Amino acid sequence: MNNFPKIIISGGGTGGHIFPAVAIANALKAISPQCEILFVGAEGRMEMEKVPAAGYQIVGLNISGIQRGSIFKNLGLPFKVIGSVRKAMKLIADFKPNAVVGVGGYASGPLLYAASLKNIPYLIQEQNSYAGVTNKLLGKKASKICVAFDGMEAFFPADRILKTGNPVRKNIVSIEGRRHAGAELLKLDPLKKTILVTGGSLGAGTLNKAIEKHLGEIIAQDVQVIWQTGKFYYKGIVERLGQNFHPNVRVLEFLNQMDLAYAASDAIISRAGAGTIAELCLIKKPVILVPSPNVAEDHQTKNALALVKENAAILIADAAAENTLVAQALALLNDKEKSAMLSENIGKMAFANADEVIAKEVLKLISP
Numbered sequence: 001m002n003n004f005p006k007i008i009i010s011g012g013g014t015g016g017h018i019f020p021a022v023a024i025a026n027a028l029k030a031i032s033p034q035c036e037i038l039f040v041g042a043e044g045r046m047e048m049e050k051v052p053a054a055g056y057q058i059v060g061l062n063i064s065g066i067q068r069g070s071i072f073k074n075l076g077l078p079f080k081v082i083g084s085v086r087k088a089m090k091l092i093a094d095f096k097p098n099a100v101v102g103v104g105g106y107a108s109g110p111l112l113y114a115a116s117l118k119n120i121p122y123l124i125q126e127q128n129s130y131a132g133v134t135n136k137l138l139g140k141k142a143s144k145i146c147v148a149f150d151g152m153e154a155f156f157p158a159d160r161i162l163k164t165g166n167p168v169r170k171n172i173v174s175i176e177g178r179r180h181a182g183a184e185l186l187k188l189d190p191l192k193k194t195i196l197v198t199g200g201s202l203g204a205g206t207l208n209k210a211i212e213k214h215l216g217e218i219i220a221q222d223v224q225v226i227w228q229t230g231k232f233y234y235k236g237i238v239e240r241l242g243q244n245f246h247p248n249v250r251v252l253e254f255l256n257q258m259d260l261a262y263a264a265s266d267a268i269i270s271r272a273g274a275g276t277i278a279e280l281c282l283i284k285k286p287v288i289l290v291p292s293p294n295v296a297e298d299h300q301t302k303n304a305l306a307l308v309k310e311n312a313a314i315l316i317a318d319a320a321a322e323n324t325l326v327a328q329a330l331a332l333l334n335d336k337e338k339s340a341m342l343s344e345n346i347g348k349m350a351f352a353n354a355d356e357v358i359a360k361e362v363l364k365l366i367s368p
Contacts, residue, residue, distance in 0.1 A: 004034045004035065004036060005032055005034075005035040005036070005098050005099070005363065005366050006035070006036045006037075006038075006095060006096060006097045006098050007028060007035060007036070007037050007038075007097055007098065007099050007100070007101065007362060008037075008038050008039075008040055008091070008092070008095060008097045008099075008100045008101070008111065008115075009021050009024060009025055009037060009038075009039050009040070009100075009101045009103065010039070010040040010041070010100065010101065010102050010103070010105075010107050010108045010111035010112065011040075011041070011047075011102055011103035011104050011105035011106075011107055011108035012039075012041040012042060012045055012046070012047030012051075012103070012105040012106070012107060012108075013041075013042060013045050013046070013047070013104075013105035013106055013107075014046070014105070014273075016127060016273045016274060016275040016276070017047075017103050017104050017105040017108075017127070017275075018046065018047045018050050018051065018103075019167070019168070019169055019275055020103055020125060020127060020166055020167040020168075020275060020355075021039065021047075021051075021101075021103040021125075022050070022051065022054045022056070022169075023167035023168065023169060023170075023354075023355040024101060024103070024125065024167055024355055024358050024359055024362070025037050025039070025054070025056055026054075026355065027167070027355040027356045027358070027359035028359045028362060028363070030356075030359075031356070031359055031360065031363065032363060037056055037057075038056075038057055038058075038059065038091075038095050038097070039051045039056050039057065039058035039059070040058065040059050040060075040061060040088065040091060040107050040111050041058050041059075041060055041061070041105075041107045042060060042061055042062075042063050042105065042106040042107045043060035043061065043062050043063075044060075045060075045105075045106070045107075047105075047107075048060055059091060060107075061083075061084040061087055061088065061106075061107045061110055061111075062083055062084060062087075063081065063084040063106045063107055063109075063110060081109075081110065084107070084110035085110045085113055085114055087110075088110045088111045088113070088114035088115075089114045089117070089118070091111075091114075092111075092114055092115060092118050092120065093118075097115075097120060098120075098121075098365075098366040099120065099121050099122065099123065099362055099363075099365040099366050100112060100115040100120055100121075100122040100123075101122065101123050101124075101125065101358075101362055102122060102123070102124045102125070102135070102138065103125045103127070104124075104125070104126065104127060104128075104132065104134075104135060108134065108135075108138075109134040109138065112124070112138045112142075113138065116138065116141045121143040121365040121366075122138075122141075122142055122143060122365075123142065123143060123144045123145070123146060123358070123361060123362055123365060124138060124139055124142045124144075124145045124146070124156075125146045125164075125166075125167075125358060126139075126145060126146070126147050126148070126152065126155075126156075127148060127166050127274035127275060127278075128148075128149070128274045128299040128302070128303055129148070129149035129151070129152075129274075129299065129302040129303045129305075129306045130155075130297050130298075130299040130302040130303075131152065131155035131156065132296055132297070132299075133296075135155070136155050136156070139155065139156040139157065139160075140157070142156070142160060143160065143365050144160055144162060144361050144364075144365065145157075145160050145161050145162070146162050146163075146164040146354075146357075146358050146361060147161055147162070147163055147164070148163070148164070148165050148166045148274060148278065148351070148354075149163075149303070149306050150163070150306070162357075162361060164351060164354045164357045164358050164361075165278060165281075165350070165351020165354035165357075166274055166275055166277075166278035166351070166354055167278070167354045167355035167358060168275070168278045168279050168282060168354070168355075169279075171259060172258050172259050172262070172279055173259065173262070173279055173282040173283060174259055175259055175260075175262050175263035175283060178259070178260060178263035179263050179264055181260055181263065182257075182259075182260035182261060182262075182263035182264030182265075183264045185257060185260050185264075186226055186250050186260070186261065186264055187250065188224050188226070188248075188250060188264060189224065190264070192222060192223065192224050192248070193221075193222075193223045193224065193266050193267075193333045194223070194224040194225070194226060194264055194265045194266050194267075195218070195223060195224070195225045195226070195265065195266070195267050195268070195269060195329055195333070196225075196226045196228075196261050196262065196264070196265035196267070196268045196269070197211055197225060197226065197227045197228060197268075197269045197270075198228045198255065198258075198261075198268070198269070198270050198271075198276075199228065199229075199230050199270070199271055200230060200271055200273065200276070204230065204271055204290070204292065205232075205233065206290060206318050206321050206322060207269060207271075207290060207321065207325070208227075208229055208230075208233045208237060209322050210321050210322045210323075210325040210326055211225065211227055211325075211326065212237060212240070212241070213322060213326075214325075214326035214327070215241075215245075215246075215249065217326055217327070217330065218248070218249070218326060218330070219246055219248055219249070221330055221333075222248065223248065223330065223333060224248045224249070224250070225248065225249050225250065226250050226252070226255075226261050226264065226265060227249065227250060227251050227252065228252050228253075228254065228255045228261070229251060229252065229253060230253070230254070231253055231254065234251070234252075234253035237251060238251060258279075262279075262283050262285070265285060266285065266286075266333060266339075267285060267286045267287070267288070267329060267332050267333055267339065268280060268283070268285055268286070268287045268288070269287075269288045269290065269325065269329055270287060270288075270289060270290070271289070271290060271291065271292050271300060272289040272290070272291040272292070272300040272301070272303045272304040272315075273292075273300060273303070274299075274303055277289075277303055277304075277307065278350075278351070278354070280313075280346060281312075281346050281347065281349045281350035281351070282347075282350045282352065284343050284344075284346060284347035284350070285343055285346075286314075286332055286338070286339040286342040286343055286346075287307075287312075287313045287314070287342065287346060288313070288314045288315075288316060288325065288328060288329055288332065289303075289304040289307065289308075289313050289314065289315050289316070290315075290316050290317075290318055290321045290325065291303070291304050291315070291317075291318065292318065293318045293319075301315075301317075307346065307349065310345055310348070310349060311341060311342070311345050312342060312345035312346040312348070312349055313342060313346060314328065314332065314342070316328060
């Protein structure tokens with residue numbers, strides 16, 4: 001391996017793809033400080049903002065996914081794919097990477113395909129328990145596929161699979177002894193039982209409806225709720241409830257210090273994105289997962305079932321959540337034995353150093 005390995009990391013579209021990508025980049029820099037890293041993302045997606053904020057250079061491809069339910073919106077897709085592959089080929093010719101990493105998302109496909117045409121070794125980091133179409137196709141020529149769930153040989157060559165877990169943001173899961181700090185930041189009572197509800201940065205309509213509908217029951221049991229609504233829903237909820245609805249209810253558009261929200265909570269209600277699950281395994285608190293029905297191949301349900309199978313989480317279907325979610329969450333808070341069991345079992349599924357393990361695998365591709 002030369003002294004200055006050059007690596008392209010491709011993918012994005014959601015925080016679930018971007019945060020692992022940045023974590024891998026940071027780990028590569030920690031192991032090999034002189035390495036050069038270039039990110040490739042999709043124009044107009046959140047990686048174009050988040051990656052530079054993390055200190056890395058990024059180039060955008062004019063690529064998007066298939067738009068469900070609209071034939072007309074998909075008419076230009078083949079041209080976008082061809083244009084993106086051409087641009088990816090030029091990027092590879094100019095940057096001359098020793099290895100390429102794909103983390104999933106729109107931009108990952110053209111870049112990995114271009115790498116395969118140029119015979120550049122590449123690694124796929126598959127976050128979910130059900131691989132997407134692009135990764136399944138590109139997995140055939142991948143040098144290594146790093147996964148977070150068992151049974152991935154259904155999608156990839158078994159001899160190239162390595163179970164590493166999903167990289168997480170280290171600062172997010174550092175919660176030991178920080179309950180009081182979290183409660184203070186959120187203006188809550190550290191002695192009261194507290195539920196954290198998070199639907200990700202954009203929010204989850206079903207979770208918000210369930211909480212809003214049953215706020216009376218939460219307050220009646222003197223339980224606190226940290227309610228992260230997401231940007232699409234925040235304004236409407238605050239308009240309906242008012243800014244200071246009740247001392248036990250903290251309504252927030254976004255949680256800038258997720259670590260302190262995790263630290264202040266006794267139980268967590270969440271969607272079942274792979275990145276979030278990786279964090280929750282390290283947080284080791286009782287979790288209720290409500291998988292999003294609006295994702296490809298219903299992969300969030302499959303992610304959640306992987307935990308349910310190990311008695312490490314409770315799963316509530318999106319369709320049932322509005323009426324049953326809050327009742328189950330309150331019952332869980334009052335069931336010490338079940339809470340302890342869920343906490344213990346989810347902790348057993350944690351991978352603490354996935355970013356470092358994956359970074360070492362990338363460097364091995366350059367110097368086998």
